[in-house]
Amino acid sequence: MKECTISIDAPDKILKGAGIPDSSFVPSGIYNIKIKFSNTGENSKICSFSSTLGNGIRYLKNFSLEGPDESLKSKLIVVEPNALLGNNNCIIFANNFILSPGSTNVLSFNVALCDRYTTGSVENSGDKIPHKEKINFFAHLIEGENVDSCSASSSAHDYEMKVMCQEENIKPGETTKFYVHCCTGQYDVARSVYIRSILDDGLEFVADSCNLEPRNVYKFNGKTVIKWDVGTLQPSETRRIGYMVKLRSDFNKESGTMLRNKLNSNCINNSEYTQCPSSCSYSLRVINT
Incomplete structure (x- = not known):
């Protein structure tokens, strides 16, 4: 050795x-x-x-x-x-x-x-x-x-999306806030930027809690899907979106269950006319007591 x-x-x-x-x-x-x-x-x-x-x-x-x-x-x-x-x-x-x-x-x-x-x-x-x-x-x-x-x-x-959250744990009935950062590199303009957030069953979007109004919010296979049109980002620009989610009061799965907020995004690099997909996720631990 x-x-x-x-x-x-x-x-x-x-x-x-x-x-x-x-x-x-x-x-x-x-x-x-x-x-x-x-x-x-x-x-x-x-x-x-x-x-x-x-x-x-x-x-x-x-x-x-x-x-x-x-x-x-x-x-x-x-x-x-x-x-x-x-x-x-x-x-x-x-x-x-x-x-x-x-x-x-x-x-x-x-x-x-x-x-x-x-x-x-x-x-x-x-x-x-x-x-x-x-x-x-x-x-x-x-x-x-x-x-x-x-x-x-x-x-x-060329373009990156990151997510942060105020908490690591959440109890039924509690709310927390997610922050999504959309960042462009130094060299290119990113246009037609969109974000999609998919919340695991049990997590719900809190209406009117976001600094940028979502294009739509809907349920799919028990999950909540939130979509935003962010628009255009200039070189070296960071755009931040904050929104609140709530764990349902009647959520009764065992303590320690992990619930995920899965995000994906895409945009067009304005100088190369290529797509720049990005994805990330954040997991919250459920605490029942």
Whole structure:
């Protein structure tokens, strides 16, 4: 069993928005990547690592380190796309740093995603990165003759929908409020945006509780379906919709039952004339006592 291991934690979704190269424009989506280093052995280890970020990923600095081994942070080198080296990806590496016995170190830094792939070492110069395209990250840790490798992937988005709720639990007769965030990337206009919310049987929409009046509300197979026409979103715009739901007073399923609010949305990317579907969900735990 390897004593020294490495892993990458990347966001599930990355909304496109990395600014124009060499500009001061603030990206519309800044995300955090974490690389974890572990040494489960009883002795210190001298290690080296390298990590290749996905094509289109821009490194935005802001390094931080949680853990005992400060030498790791001091030895970090970042190589961005460079014609002399012939690389299209951002590469982060460090050589000959020490991992303490029984230690865990977590390296964090910020990234954003360009709209187009990097080709010929020129950032944001290639084909457009498609909506929902996988962006892959790789890393390798070398300790003597041992090599540990890992990977992670994120999904690139022109448009994204997220849902939040005031509560995690709900009792019969109680109400809670959902917030749906519709977000566009930095580069494109999203038009004909619509949202559909499907509430599990037992959850009901509270009339006149929404800041945007639904187009229609109806029952289907015991579930409540709510539909909104959101309209057009400009680049880097976020539109928030809040609405209340109630758990029926006569709901009598056992405590711990999970009821889900399942949402899906779609829009048209105005520059590419392609659809950009997005989906998410939120589960409420029923508490009967």
